[in-house]
Amino acid sequence: MDDYLLxxxxxxxxxxxxxxxxxxxxxxxxxxxxSSRAAxxxxxxxxxxxxxxxxxxxxxxxxxxxxxxxxxxxxxxAHLTDSIIVASxxxxxxxxxxxxxxxxxxxxxxxxxxxxxxxxxxxxxxNAKVKEEGMTDTDASLFAMRKTADDIGKRLGVQIHGVLKVxxxxxxxxxxxxxxxxxxxxxxxxxxxxxxxxxxxxxxxxESGLQHMDGPTALQYARSRQSTSDFSRxxxxxxxxxxxGGKMRTLHFIEDVSILRSIERTLVxxxxxxxxxxxxxxxGATAALVPRERILRMQLLDFIRTPALGSFSGxxxxxxxxxxxxxxWTKIRSFVQTLFSFPDLYFWKPSVxx
Numbered sequence: 328m329d330d331y332l333l334x335x336x337x338x339x340x341x342x343x344x345x346x347x348x349x350x351x352x353x354x355x356x357x358x359x360x361x362s363s364r365a366a367x368x369x370x371x372x373x374x375x376x377x378x379x380x381x382x383x384x385x386x387x388x389x390x391x392x393x394x395x396x397x398x399x400x401x402x403x404x405a406h407l408t409d410s411i412i413v414a415s416x417x418x419x420x421x422x423x424x425x426x427x428x429x430x431x432x433x434x435x436x437x438x439x440x441x442x443x444x445x446x447x448x449x450x451x452x453x454n455a456k457v458k459e460e461g462m463t464d465t466d467a468s469l470f471a472m473r474k475t476a477d478d479i480g481k482r483l484g485v486q487i488h489g490v491l492k493v494x495x496x497x498x499x500x501x502x503x504x505x506x507x508x509x510x511x512x513x514x515x516x517x518x519x520x521x522x523x524x525x526x527x528x529x530x531x532x533x534e535s536g537l538q539h540m541d542g543p544t545a546l547q548y549a550r551s552r553q554s555t556s557d558f559s560r561x562x563x564x565x566x567x568x569x570x571x572g573g574k575m576r577t578l579h580f581i582e583d584v585s586i587l588r589s590i591e592r593t594l595v596x597x598x599x600x601x602x603x604x605x606x607x608x609x610x611g612a613t614a615a616l617v618p619r620e621r622i623l624r625m626q627l628l629d630f631i632r633t634p635a636l637g638s639f640s641g642x643x644x645x646x647x648x649x650x651x652x653x654x655x656w657t658k659i660r661s662f663v664q665t666l667f668s669f670p671d672l673y674f675w676k677p678s679v680x681x
Contacts, residue, residue: 382418382609383488387668390416390610391485393476395449395492399597406450408475409495409550410564413483415667418613422621422670426663427561428479429631433643436654437478444643449475465599468492472601484660485667489602489610497597498549499542501571504589507541508570510548518551540567558626623673625666630659 382390396410411428430446440451452471456462462470472490480487502508516533523529531547540548549564600607631644648655666673 382416382606382613385486385488388417388419389667390418390613391480391487391667392416392610393472393479393487393490395472395475395490396498397449397492397494399494399496405494406453408446408449410561411446411479413479413485413487413663415485415670416610416614416617417670418616420621420670421617422623422674423614423617424623424625424667424670426666427624427626429558429627429644431642431644432627432631433634433639433645433653434478434482438474445479448478468599469601472599476601482656482660483663485663489606490600491602492599493594494597495546495550497593499546500593500597501542501590502540502545503542504586504593505571505574507539508545508567508574509537509539510545510567510570512536512538512548516548516551521547521551545571558628561626621674623666623670625673627659627662630662 384390392414394410394412394414395408397408398405407430409430411430413426413428415424415426417423428445430444432445433443434440434445434448435442437448439455440448449471452474453467456467456470457464472492476487476490512533512535515535516531518531521529521531531551533544533548533551538544545567549567550560551563552560602610630647632647634643634645645653646656647658649657
């Protein structure tokens with residue numbers, strides 16, 4: 328028993344780093360651990376600062392993170408980024424802003440990349456390094472993560488300090504590890520073109536109402552887009568990940584070694600980051616101290632337009648621009664810089680008295 332307690336104590340810190348990475352990616356930002364372990368993480372945060380393990384920050388004191396969700400070997404075009412989110416963490420103001428980037432946003436001026444959707448950047452950078460320079464998959468992936476972060480950061484006008492990436496299998500296994508999640512499905516879904524696996528198209532149907540979902544079902548619910556849109560899918564992803572956080576809060580990880588080891592195996596196998604382990608732990612410890620009401624989730628709805636019918640092969644989205652130029656991200660950049668610099672403008676909800 329003493330050996331287990333010693334192992335559990337040591338593993339708690341290692342596990343925190345992996346779980347932190349996954350939960351940051353999901354937008355939960357350690358909300359799943361706030362209730363029972365806030366004091367522990369607050370102590371860890373002080374210890375981290377005392378030992379000099381501070382997060383990289385921009386000139387406003389923010390740490391900006393690119394969060395990527397990708398397919399896996401069982402899916403066609405496995406390395407396309409199915410989810411793209413930029414998270415800006417402000418430790419001093421105790422706030423976090425999450426900004427979703429539509430995967431269909433068209434770019435024509437990426438360095439060394441032919442014109443196409445923004446979700447192809449990571450895949451093209453990665454594959455080029457593997458094929459042309461013989462890099463290992465791991466090294467090529469880290470290179471591609473950094474290049475993608477640089478490109479998106481320049482477009483948004485923000486410095487991105489690191490990247491977190493998880494694949495479909497990792498997401499599904501995490502949901503199964505905690506026993507599934509309960510979701511209130513707002514509207515029935517009938518997707519007759521759901522990509523079941525590589526080269527295989529099937530049907531995904533989900534009735535409205537309260538539904539219990541295992542990992543594969545939760546993944547389908549989060550990914551389905553044929554009968555909806557990128558923006559509604561993003562809302563469903565946030566919904567299911569929030570439910571996952573709620574489920575985690577009801578579990579006592581440290582008391583169930585099987586759950587601990589299951590999640591550890593998943594994150595080690597299906598999770599990648601450009602952050603150092605100490606930085607990742609510091610990021611999570613910082614994020615854990617942010618109240619849920621200080622986490623702002625935003626999209627680019629008002630700054631994205633659809634092109635004229637027939638002007639592109641396939642569905643794409645373009646930035647709103649006074650010039651109409653595809654490469655003009657001026658309006659998006661102004662919005663993002665205001666959003667990240669002054670999040671209180673969006674948190675503030677004044678009461679109106681008649």
